[in-house]
Amino acid sequence: SxxxxxxxxxxxxxxxxxxxxxxxxxxxxxxxxxxxxxxxxxxxxxxxxxxxxxxxxxxxxxxxxxxxxxxxxxxxxxxxxxxxxxxxxxxxxxxxxxxxxTSPIPQPPPRPSYPLQIDQFWQYNEPLESSLVVIAPQGSETVLDVLGSIPPINEAENRAKGQDTQVTMQYLNGVYQNVSQQAVLSAMKVEAS
Known part of the structure; x- marks a missing residue:
């Protein structure tokens, strides 16, 4: 051998x-x-x-x-x-x-052919292997942190309407965190509570 x-x-x-x-x-x-x-x-x-x-x-x-x-x-x-x-x-x-x-080796039976389902091509319904799941560390910079605050189109008009870029940034940060958490939960096949 x-x-x-x-x-x-x-x-x-x-x-x-x-x-x-x-x-x-x-x-x-x-x-x-x-x-x-x-x-x-x-x-x-x-x-x-x-x-x-x-x-x-x-x-x-x-x-x-x-x-x-x-x-x-x-x-x-x-x-x-x-x-x-x-x-x-x-x-x-x-x-x-x-x-x-030696005697001839029997051939394995042919594999069944499954119909191709194009609408389900990009779907993966099995849970990911734990080594493939990457969870981003807490407190790291987000895309919004890198981009900085949003410049107002017309600062006088925004103040008159009571809108401020800070409020917009807070809203976008909340959306960003929520989407990030949903992506991690979806990758781990965990239902959101």
């Missing part, structure tokens, strides 16, 4: 986390066991090996391994296509053998 997981991940283009264990169990190594197994040479005057230039190459190689782990196989002489085609051949051979041994 572990081999099937490795094969599936490799065929999906992913490198399994513990692929090195498979190589080690077979007396092989995907990665070098020690730095002495890696041959590197730089033309810089630094006598240390690896020098800072070779160290930079190792660093870039490490990044490249993260982007495409199959580069490891390329460095060992096998391309990604070689690996994947060999895996596909092994899986198809194993699949044919298993198919010969």
């Amino acid at each position: 572990q081999q099937a997981i490795f094969s599936a991940k490799l065929l999906a283009g992913e490198m399994p986390q513990n692929i090195q264990d498979v190589f080690t169990a077979n007396g092989l190594s995907l990665f070098p066991f020690s730095l002495s197994e890696v041959r590197s040479h730089c033309s810089c005057p630094d006598k240390a090996n690896p020098c800072k230039h070779i160290g930079a190459v190792y660093y870039v190689l490490g990044d490249r391994f993260e982007e495409d782990p199959f580069v490891l196989f390329q460095l060992r002489g096998r391309s990604k296509e070689d690996i994947l085609s060999a895996l596909r051949q092994m899986r198809s051979a194993a699949g044919e053998a298993a198919e010969a041994e």
Whole structure:
């Protein structure tokens, strides 16, 4: 079963986390066991090996391994296509053998087709999952706070009629709070009291 997981991940283009264990169990190594197994040479005057230039190459190689782990196989002489085609051949051979041994799997009955009801397309009658419900914190700024007070069209005329922008803002704030509460209650499928 572990081999099937490795094969599936490799065929999906992913490198399994513990692929090195498979190589080690077979007396092989995907990665070098020690730095002495890696041959590197730089033309810089630094006598240390690896020098800072070779160290930079190792660093870039490490990044490249993260982007495409199959580069490891390329460095060992096998391309990604070689690996994947060999895996596909092994899986198809194993699949044919298993198919010969097993009986056919019964097909599930077809699903009933429900008539499409366009008028109910946007309706969702199930309660929302609790993780999807977001309740806005109390005391946060509302749209009306951000917009500020409403400028009067004609201040003299408004005062003559006894209307004030402050009264209008209070009314709109009440409407805004009421609508917000109704939206939250509706989202939570709770009846207003």
